Amino acid sequence: MKETTRQKLIDATFEEVFSHGYQGAALVDILRNAGVHKGSMYHHFSSKKEMALAAIQEKISTRNFEKYSKILQLSSGYLETLLAAFKDTTQRDFKRGCPIANIVQEMSNLDEDFNKTMKLIYEELRRYIKDILDKAIEVKEMRACDTKKLALFITAALEGAILSVKASGNPQEYVDSVEILEDYLRGFIRN
Amino acid sequence: MKETTRQKLIDATFEEVFSHGYQGAALVDILRNAGVHKGSMYHHFSSKKEMALAAIQEKISTRNFEKYSKILQLSSGYLETLLAAFKDTTQRDFKRGCPIANIVQEMSNLDEDFNKTMKLIYEELRRYIKDILDKAIEVKEMRACDTKKLALFITAALEGAILSVKASGNPQEYVDSVEILEDYLRGFIRN
């Protein structure tokens, strides 16, 4: 129970920032959605920024962990499972896009603290993908390659695909882009 | 001379929005940088939003036209010139990223007018790339393929690559991603 007020704030802040961006996120709206009064908030956090950074970090790390860490614990089928994860659109929020990309775009060039935080989060995401690729190579599902670079490219292609849909409103475009990415990656499969 | 006030506003607005986003762009700063008073601005534009949309549309359309339309006017070497344009980092502002991506991320899910405008601009960019690919196929530099889909993928990969750099601060990551994209596209070259 001790965590509820803080957690309610973290949850509401993430939602509000994901929807409206950091600069567009109004404290009053966060507080209203969280059902928490201003004084309580400033007891738990020293500023809007600190609260937002905490929300971003905690929520996104959790998401990425849930999505990718279990793939790493497999003993085979790494690449197939990774491709399936990319193709799975049920978890994607195409209207709002990718929270990582959103905040990087908005804040990385404006605030050093956001810059540092987002850099770490983006690295973490790429690390998951690199580690999965390394596993796939280890078990000889893939031929050896520069997995750091490939993970970078995969991440970029996925972020770009999500952006396309946010621009066009057409989810099929994500599917189409991922299909091309898949074809490319299947070229690394060992026969 | 008749256009100077309006043009000064368009230029300053684009810069401010590119740097701080639409919501973060303060009218006072735009006016200060443009050297224009508020009343003049509201003579030329009915609102901050209308001015920003005009600035975005005019500046980005011009940029894309300058970058891609001359490639279309070539008579050969379409793919090579396109790849060279992708690899050219001298025009890229990695700190601020891509203005199209920035505004799509920030505004497409928040405002219908921004959504419509950015959808058109994004389509325009993809159209240029598709048309260049079609030309390359026409002159038999490339084998036939679904150029609409390929243009979508290329755009996504490029936008994602720019985002990577904005997140990491390392321009080499753009080069690395584009290198992989180039390898992939070279697979379409006709021997």
Place this chain on the structure above:
DNA sequence: TATATACTTGACTATTTGGTCTAATTCCAT
């Protein structure tokens, strides 16, 4: 030159913003 139209000036307004402060309440160990 007269006059109407286009444009500029800058003070003013209403609202929203993040943040502060003090008092009240809840919680918990003794």
Place this chain on the structure above:
DNA sequence: ATGGAATTAGACCAAATAGTCAAGTATATA
């Protein structure tokens, strides 16, 4: 139970926000 600390409540504040307006000046055309 009681004293002290943690937490919550919500009124309050200064700054910043986009937008308004009446009055002025330049410009063009008759």
